[in-house]
Amino acid sequence: MTSEKVIGRLSLYRRLLKSQQALGQSHIYSHDLASLAGNTAAQVRRDLMGIGFSGSPARGYDIGSLIEAICRFLDPPVPQPIVLVGLGNLGRALLAYFPRRRPHLTIVGAFDVDPAKVGRVVMGCRCYAWEDMERIVSETGVEVAVLAVPASEAPAAAIRLVRAGVRGLLNFAPAPLPVPEHVHVENIDLTMSLEKVAFFARRGSAAVAG
């Protein structure tokens, strides 16, 4: 209970709920949330059971308090600072993608090997020197890093980040990261995803992935 997949879906539910809330809805049935999320009513109910949230058979789930419950469950009690490692095309796109000031997760800085980028502010985010990574990460207590460097640099960068106290990595490099057991790595392998789509496009059946 409360596995990797459930966390992903809770995050998804929260976003869908917020958009329904913005549309003026106040309650929602498991069935409707499921169809927004692309899964089944039974799964929605089970996921919500997992975080101990209850709805009413009459009105379904109260959207406002469900969002609150998911936030209590998912969000850190105190805002969590994040760093971005690698300010290439992908790094810059990620900075543009993630809202600057989000409630609980904020990208507080970036690092790049290119000295020309150091000291500059890219997409509203300051770039620090490559060598200062350990110092800044450990001093500011950063525990999550986004790795958007070339595959060749990724393992070394990961090791340095972990030594500085990082416990979670969102890794865009197609390279295995040599990290200890207690560090959570989420790999986003774009080449693999594209190859998967291309493969299944030539077959029947649909599917969804997180």
Added chain:
Amino acid sequence: MTSEKVIGRLSLYRRLLKSQQALGQSHIYSHDLASLAGNTAAQVRRDLMGIGFSGSPARGYDIGSLIEAICRFLDPPVPQPIVLVGLGNLGRALLAYFPRRRPHLTIVGAFDVDPAKVGRVVMGCRCYAWEDMERIVSETGVEVAVLAVPASEAPAAAIRLVRAGVRGLLNFAPAPLPVPEHVHVENIDLTMSLEKVAFFARRGSAAVAG
């Protein structure tokens, strides 16, 4: 057998094998490939069994012929054209990320709503007019599209692409795509991934995701 996950791992194995091959290795044991891929020897053996590939107890698997076998299995018999929809920050980063001329999957064009981009060549890729999407996609027989548009535009774009013959979508927009059963959608939800990492960074245990 030959599920979603297996395809992802085969794609990963192939890349790892190529890099081992480049290092001069000619054979590899399931155990070693597993440790590169971050999974277990039994799983590697089972995956390879799935594509009917055999190794020898003495030398393990022959890297060259294993790569070939995976290619035969994963790659389309004829090169597959792909289009990119959305030339914002993320779209441009993706163009930079995917090798221009890759053997079997080639991004043959892009589309964007912004008329200023139409006709220009961005990152070596020509941008076509938004309205011409259906025509060009169906005329060139494109079956796979990468969706890198804002969430608000994604569903409509997906519908148009599917009508033009697309059967596989790599979707970066955090929105559910209303596509028929036979279309394969692979969602890459960056916000969800980041929230997952942040969540697990505060717990023990590691994990890997495709």
Added chain:
DNA sequence: GCCTGTGAAGCTATTCACAGCT
């Protein structure tokens, strides 16, 4: 009636463990 909450069943994916080979 149609909803939620949930034990139980069903499925899928992974791992075990061992026969067979070299």
Added chain:
DNA sequence: AGCTGTGAATAGCTTCACAGGC
């Protein structure tokens, strides 16, 4: 000895199906 190939066992996830409530 250490490997592969694989049936059998296990673990994990999803769905079924129904009791209980409005």
